[in-house]
Amino acid sequence: MNRRYLPVAVTAVLFVALFIAGSLQFSGFASARVILNLFTDNAFLAITALGMTFVILSGGIDLSVGAVLAFSSVLCATLVENYGWHPLQAFPVVLLLGAVFGTTMGVLIHTYKLQPFIVTLAGMFFARGLATVLSEQSIAIEHPFFDAINNFGFSLPGRGWLSSATLVLIAVFAFGTWLAHFTRLGGYIYAIGGNSQSAVLLGVPMGMTTIAIYTLSSTLAALAGIVYSFYTASGYALTGIGLELDAIAAVVIGGTLISGGYGYVLGTLLGVMTMGLIQTWISFHGGLSSWWTKIFIGGLVLSFMIFQRWIAVGLHTRLQQK
């Protein structure tokens, strides 16, 4: 096996080990239902984290995704409830606004050579503020289309339910894998993360790539906002606070190097699922507060950082032996 897959493989092993441990401990843990609920419950996080993967692969960071998710859920709810739009009319507008938002950040980062951290931090405040201006209160969405979509899905053996959110997630995952590993743009993103100066000299179109990365991240965050508004049947300006950090944690647990250049889209999905599984395990346990999830995730992120450092050092010496 290529060593580059090692971190992803470790996450996969971790996921399976957690699953087996859970199944031995609790009856009913090992079921299609538990697995599929992981997808449904974490779809919005996974979609955001997939977008974040590209940003981190390129050596950047996007702190605005939580706020963009909140904004798009509120916008969705406002358009549908207050203005009487059909959801199918509202979605393109929401996605388009998300895309424009990301493009703007990308343009600022590229043209003024600004730190992504700062630009997306400003973006975070901006989007959160905008969401609150739209509505401070949570807006419940009652629309037949929402019910129809929420009830749509396929039942699988073992009381499993392949929900519409899961289907969206699968589509985004397939798209992300294709983009990262089978397109030129994907190569450019890895290139910038590897060494941006060399990338320029090799003819990587920096502007186009940077803009594409942040546009993608914001658009996916807006999509996650739509998924979230289905999930909660509402839109609320204060949702998704700290979601950007969960997304970053998922990317790191999925084995992507925080400084960019190394990682896989599949890893991020595994990272989200591992985080979700820990949460499930804690809810099965019953006795532990759900905050323990955070503690475990903190520990995991830290050990992954150490692990990656360790591989990097190990690789170096092993290579020199050859």
Added chain:
Amino acid sequence: MSERKTVLQLTGVCKRFKGVFAVNHVDLNVQEGEIHALLGENGAGKSTLIKVMTGVYSADSGRIELCGTAVSPQSPLDAQRHGISTVYQEVNLLPNLSVAHNLYLGREPRRFGCIQWRRLQKDAQALLRQFDLNIDVSESLSSYSIAIQQLVAIARAVDCSAKVLILDEPTASLDAKEVVVLFRILRSLRDKGVAILFVTHFLDQVYDLTDRITVLRNGEKVGTFNTAELPRPQLVAHMLGKELQSIEAEKTASRSDDTANTTLQVERLSTSQGLRDINFRAQAGDAVGLAGLLGSGRSEVCAALFGLAPLTEGQLSLRGNHYRPKSPADAIACGIALCPEDRKIEGIVHPLSVRENMILALQAKRGWWRPLPRHEQNQLAADATARLRIVCSDPEKPIGELSGGNQQKVILARWLMTHPNVLVLDEPTRGIDIGAHAEILQLIRQLCAEGMTLIVASSEIEELVAFSNKILVLRDKQLHTVIEADAISENAVLAAIAGSN
């Protein structure tokens, strides 16, 4: 020659950095089917001129014409679209991508919107085979040596080259064997009509390969000459602006091998990097040369002495004391210094100024609680700048603003300042111009005379022969032959490397 078609024509090109001319009204004419050498001392403006031509920098004034039409490339990508492909002086590939991906980044074969990875790898393998390189192209680039990375960079540029191919010191980290392969490929490209611009400090290569020569000095053009009509001393005079005093290869007097006087003793040295069973001894005043092909273990010996690779077996002793460095800090404390091969990555500390880069090792040796007084720092920096002829208007400049060769001199100066007992130099003259080259050989001799022990790894046999009184020829990470004192000659070393005993 003049009836050939002009492919690339620069007229009156200027480029200033903070008001100082790096390139000053330069004209350059590169023709179809020629190999054109661009020569000059370190800091003469060669790389800057190339970066202006290829859109990394924009020219302050002047005209660039490609096949008769004026162009102004905005970025390297733009230049590539115009048919100019370039290998810049710094190896500029991506360590995290596979070799194959590096070769085809931005021009991957696609079908139905998907990159065809199989085909890409097959193409990559075939492309590298032209360079006699049989490596696993799916491995990350970072797992290969600098020489291989350099070849990959060249292969990429050669494969993209449509009209103009620019190579900025492509042979700096290559061995003779690879150079032969490279030249064969360049000649065949020339015969196909590609215009090639070639920068190097190896004058042998200039005479071997090129058709015409353009010389730059202090950012200005000295002239363009037909290679065949320009004798070497005159070329050097054009480059330096004066005659070069000849350096004759005076042999260091052979000394009795006196065990009591041994500075460094290496016994059965084996390391995690694959070195096996290396034995040698060096006394004060010795210059020990390490010769061998690429990958023969030259750099590994240097790394082991400096505590960069853990020993798996054997022992070292330094002036009779047991010496087992666990880190470079250990080595420095024991009086060993290493000037590394890959200065770009291992040596230069980027945001720091030239002066700060110079005093770094000396300060580390003294300990951080005893800062070197500022006036001493200034004095040391000024001395080193003069002694190594570093082209640098102000020692407070960030080191990144120096030309490639001058950055290397700064690193060399850093280690010389520490006055070590044993100085390990890995490729000390790589990328250094011929004026400074002579200077450095002189310096090595002088340091030996002062009683320092030098261990010098180099791919330039001529230079090893000039100053060593003992040459270790390495092969496959093992010590193959030791050539001492009077037996040292270029032929002897070459024969040992080639394998006949």
